[in-house]
Amino acid sequence: MNKQAESQPGHPQQPTHLPATSPLQAGQPPLLEWHDVTVAYGRRPVLWHIDLTITTPCLYGIIGPNGAGKSTLLKATLGLVPTAGGRVQFWGQPLAAVRPRLGYVPQRETVDWDFPVNVMDVVLMGATSRLGWFRRAGRRERELARACLDRVGLADLAGRQIGRLSGGQQQRVFLARALAREADIYLLDEPMAGVDASSQEEIFAILAGLRDAGKLVVAVHHDLRTAARWFDAVALIDMRLVAAGPTATVLTSSNLQQTYAGRLGILDELSDAVARGDRTS
Amino acid sequence: MMATWVSATPWEWLAAIGPMHGWAVATAAVVSACCAMVGTVLVVRRLSLLGDAISHAVLPGIVVAVLLGGRPGDLGVLVGATAAALLTVALTEFFHKQAGLPEDAGVGVAFTTLFALGVLLVTVSGSRIDLDPGCILYGILELVPFDTVEVAGWEMPRAFVSAVVVFLVVGSGLWLTWRWQVFTAFDTEAARAAGVPTVAVTVGLLAGVSLATVAGFEAVGAILVVAMLVVPAAAAELLVKRLHHCLLLAVGLAVMGAAAGYLLAWKLNTSAAGMMAVVLGGEYLLAVLVAPQQGVLARGMSSVLYAWRVQCEDRLAAAWRAEEAGQSAPLPASLVAAAAWWWLRVQGRVEPAQSGARLTSQGRRDAELIVRSHRLWEAWLGRHAELPVDHLHPPAEWIEHHLGTRLRQRIEADLGRDVRDPHGSTIPPERG
Ligand SMILES: Nc1ncnc2c1ncn2[C@@H]1O[C@H](COP(=O)(O)OP(=O)(O)O)[C@@H](O)[C@H]1O
Ligand SMILES: [Mg+2]
Numbered sequence: 001m002n003k004q005a006e007s008q009p010g011h012p013q014q015p016t017h018l019p020a021t022s023p024l025q026a027g028q029p030p031l032l033e034w035h036d037v038t039v040a041y042g043r044r045p046v047l048w049h050i051d052l053t054i055t056t057p058c059l060y061g062i063i064g065p066n067g068a069g070k071s072t073l074l075k076a077t078l079g080l081v082p083t084a085g086g087r088v089q090f091w092g093q094p095l096a097a098v099r100p101r102l103g104y105v106p107q108r109e110t111v112d113w114d115f116p117v118n119v120m121d122v123v124l125m126g127a128t129s130r131l132g133w134f135r136r137a138g139r140r141e142r143e144l145a146r147a148c149l150d151r152v153g154l155a156d157l158a159g160r161q162i163g164r165l166s167g168g169q170q171q172r173v174f175l176a177r178a179l180a181r182e183a184d185i186y187l188l189d190e191p192m193a194g195v196d197a198s199s200q201e202e203i204f205a206i207l208a209g210l211r212d213a214g215k216l217v218v219a220v221h222h223d224l225r226t227a228a229r230w231f232d233a234v235a236l237i238d239m240r241l242v243a244a245g246p247t248a249t250v251l252t253s254s255n256l257q258q259t260y261a262g263r264l265g266i267l268d269e270l271s272d273a274v275a276r277g278d279r280t281s
Numbered sequence: 282m283m284a285t286w287v288s289a290t291p292w293e294w295l296a297a298i299g300p301m302h303g304w305a306v307a308t309a310a311v312v313s314a315c316c317a318m319v320g321t322v323l324v325v326r327r328l329s330l331l332g333d334a335i336s337h338a339v340l341p342g343i344v345v346a347v348l349l350g351g352r353p354g355d356l357g358v359l360v361g362a363t364a365a366a367l368l369t370v371a372l373t374e375f376f377h378k379q380a381g382l383p384e385d386a387g388v389g390v391a392f393t394t395l396f397a398l399g400v401l402l403v404t405v406s407g408s409r410i411d412l413d414p415g416c417i418l419y420g421i422l423e424l425v426p427f428d429t430v431e432v433a434g435w436e437m438p439r440a441f442v443s444a445v446v447v448f449l450v451v452g453s454g455l456w457l458t459w460r461w462q463v464f465t466a467f468d469t470e471a472a473r474a475a476g477v478p479t480v481a482v483t484v485g486l487l488a489g490v491s492l493a494t495v496a497g498f499e500a501v502g503a504i505l506v507v508a509m510l511v512v513p514a515a516a517a518e519l520l521v522k523r524l525h526h527c528l529l530l531a532v533g534l535a536v537m538g539a540a541a542g543y544l545l546a547w548k549l550n551t552s553a554a555g556m557m558a559v560v561l562g563g564e565y566l567l568a569v570l571v572a573p574q575q576g577v578l579a580r581g582m583s584s585v586l587y588a589w590r591v592q593c594e595d596r597l598a599a600a601w602r603a604e605e606a607g608q609s610a611p612l613p614a615s616l617v618a619a620a621a622w623w624w625l626r627v628q629g630r631v632e633p634a635q636s637g638a639r640l641t642s643q644g645r646r647d648a649e650l651i652v653r654s655h656r657l658w659e660a661w662l663g664r665h666a667e668l669p670v671d672h673l674h675p676p677a678e679w680i681e682h683h684l685g686t687r688l689r690q691r692i693e694a695d696l697g698r699d700v701r702d703p704h705g706s707t708i709p710p711e712r713g
Contacts, residue, residue, distance in 0.1 A: 078473075078474040080474060099475075099476045102474070104470075104474040106468065106470055106474075110468070111467060111468045112327075115466070115467050116523055116524050116527050117463065117467060117523060118523055121463065121524075122467070124460075125471075125472070125475075126475065128460050129464070129472075129477060133458070134457040134458070135460075137460065161523075177471070
């Protein structure tokens with residue numbers, strides 16, 4: 001639908017630390033690809049025709065206002081909400097074939113932080129998630145979990161109840177849990193929300209480290225100032241894809257105007273009508 | 282009689298009560314352990330209401346199984362009841378997802394309907410089955426020892442045997458799937474994204490709940506089995522902070538509650554089930570009182586300690602200000618202030634002098650930091666909040682007890698060198 005939607009690997013303004021990418025090599029499918037994805041809650045569509053391709057490992061930002069459908073996009077990508085149309089492919093394969101290679105960090109407020117587990121317990125959830133039925137955590141999983149806690153700088157807090165952590169520490173626990181999955185694609189929902197500036201830098205450094213190790217990191221983000229600095233490429237979303245591509249070309253004032261100020265009342269109205277099973281006025 | 286009551290060991294006690302009561306206590310203990318195990322996961326998943334629903338909805342399943350020739354306490358009846366329970370859950374999901382009913386209302390509709398259906402079935406089939414609506418509500422723990430089966434040459438109450446089987450099934454099921462139970466309970470979506478079969482995990486848990494519930498049904502009845510599911514688990518969640526610790530503690534509390542409740546009821550000649558629920562409630566109240574962080578006592582204690590620290594620091598600061606003005610320290614104006622004064626003396630922060638008391642060098646340093654915090658905060662507020670000068674003192678009186686070295690330095694840096702507080706006093710420097 002949108003010509004800019006295709007990310008452009010060879011674009012001249014691409015940040016230099018991206019691998020010097022050739023255009024898509026023949027026979028090598030893109031890392032992550034959304035084909036005309038539409039998502040509805042009940043009968044109300046909240047995301048329309050997302051058509052987006054990520055070809056190289058990078059830090060990819062999903063940006064848009066509240067209620068734009070960013071979380072929904074991640075959930076649909078992971079099969080947590082059904083799509084009403086379209087498909088998502090990873091390395092050219094469907095979700096079921098690649099699930100162990102994906103790590104997910106949900107929005108922090110989606111869980112109850114008073115839940116009776118400690119930091120280590122949470123990271124172990126990630127470390128053991130590949131074990132099948134009836135298997136329990138062993139030495140390898142424990143060591144992996146400990147190493148991941150170390151990477152996010154929380155090794156000292158392994159025994160602490162999660163409710164007694166600061167927001168930034170909670171976010172890093174979630175990150176450690178995803179790291180413990182040893183994934184190749186990471187999908188993070190607002191990893192910087194409710195995190196103080198210095199923790200944000202630390203989290204960003206960890207994400208950049210993943211990118212440098214050849215992983216794809218897709219993060220939902222809402223702060224435009226930091227987005228411009230952190231992400232190699234971004235997609236602007238507001239119920240539909242507004243623009244996508246290298247950060248500098250996408251975060252233009254006219255695109256932002258479209259995303260943040262000029263929500264298409266048309267889609268809103270249409271969603272309501274579709275939900276009612278009715279016509280718009 | 283009174284002597285045994287007071288001085289006997291639990292063992293002698295059991296011997297004194299005799300095998301019949303012993304069996305009843307044992308059955309109650311195993312049943313409540315089952316309920317507490319599944320209840321722990323139910324409570325942390327905030328599904329207590331569903332536990333309530335299941336405990337009622339098993340009734341028609343039991344009745345149908347009995348009509349088909351099962352006997353209360355039999356394993357066949359357990360299976361029928363579990364099926365009924367899972368049907369409730371499915372109905373609830375249906376009402377919620379398809380008919381758009383809020384989830385709690387969906388639960389309400391499903392379980393009341395099924396329970397009512399069960400009651401109707403009982404009354405309609407009347408003499409053909411030996412289920413009595415009273416037993417269904419309140420249980421028949423006292424009669425449990427009289428309906429026995431033979432297991433490996435031993436004669437045991439049928440209900441006890443069923444309860445032990447349920448205990449083993451539910452316990453090993455939880456043990457084997459524990460990792461997934463915890464992940465699913467804490468963060469269902471991330472668990473699903475990670476490939477955990479969350480639906481199977483949840484259905485397994487609910488099947489466990491219905492098994493435990495049916496086992497508990499006969500002992501304590503439909504109403505009180507809810508107490509066994511929810512109360513020990515809720516108490517344990519207040520007291521310990523890891524899920525498997527919660528589970529073990531909940532089981533301990535449940536067994537204690539069941540045994541103590543039964544014996545008390547026997548002593549006082551009242552309903553065993555009722556007394557067990559009351560004892561469990563008592564345990565919960567106790568947990569609310571003594572819980573380490575959110576507990577009433579812990580919170581009361583910490584606010585008393587806080588008030589005391591504020592009082593002591595205020596006395597110190599007052600003495601410092603008096604010294605600054607060249608006066609002697611003000612006399613304590615209240616009993617609490619006098620006590621704080623005395624405590625400061627014990628600590629060596631003030632010492633007696635000709636005219637009352639004065640600060641020691643240690644006390645002077647401490648006091649200086651408090652006054653420094655106070656004046657820094659007034660200055661900072663004066664700059665950053667649009668407050669009239671006479672409104673700055675009360676917030677500073679409060680915040681002076683909360684500023685640490687690092688934040689004081691940041692505030693000072695923000696204000697720049699050589700500032701005074703808005704009343705013109707100098708701000709003492711940091712001297713640890
Ligand atoms: N579970 C749900 N059921 C129904 N509507 C939902 C649900 N979750 C989100 N929505 C709606 O979908 C839209 C997009 O939500 P979301 O993806 O959470 O936005 P974002 O993450 O961009 O803030 C919002 O209008 C929201 O109200
Ligand atoms: Mg969101």
